[in-house]
Amino acid sequence: MSVRSIVLNECEQVARQQGKNLQPLSDDLALLESGLDSLCIAILVARLEDTLGIDPFSNSEEAGIPVTIGDFVKIYEKAMAAAQAATAESR
Numbered sequence: 001m002s003v004r005s006i007v008l009n010e011c012e013q014v015a016r017q018q019g020k021n022l023q024p025l026s027d028d029l030a031l032l033e034s035g036l037d038s039l040c041i042a043i044l045v046a047r048l049e050d051t052l053g054i055d056p057f058s059n060s061e062e063a064g065i066p067v068t069i070g071d072f073v074k075i076y077e078k079a080m081a082a083a084q085a086a087t088a089e090s091r
Contacts, residue, residue, distance in 0.1 A: 003052065003073070003076050003077045003080050004073050006048070006051060006052065007048060007072065007073050007076050008025050008069075010044055010047050010048055010051065011025060011034070011036065011044060011069075012025075013047075014040050014043050014044045014047065015035055015036060015040065018037075018039070018040050018043070020035045020036060020037070020040060021035050022034060022035040022036065023035050025069050026069060026070075027069055027070030027073070028068055028069075029068060029069045029070075030067060030068055030069075031067065031068060031069060031071075031072060034069060045057060048076065052076065052080060053083070054076070054080060054083050055079075056075045056078070056079035057075075063075050063079070
């Protein structure tokens with residue numbers, strides 16, 4: 001499963017569990033208009049850290065602040081690629 005699929009799937013699961021009306025997810029959908037509130041985003045980040053083993057926001061200077069769903073996904077894709085590269089280098 002791709003990082004993108006995992007992130008979008010977790011968005012849907014968190015929204016469902018928190019009783020939120022999630023808008024159809026697209027790259028240009030603003031996070032603030034997605035139906036996820038700040039608690040949902042915090043839960044989402046924690047769940048993605050458990051699932052993917054990364055927290056791209058622990059070094060906030062590199063991650064930036066996502067404005068859209070596409071930005072959010074790209075931050076995770078970039079962090080995963082960096083983590084995999086670091087693992088490959090250490091071998």
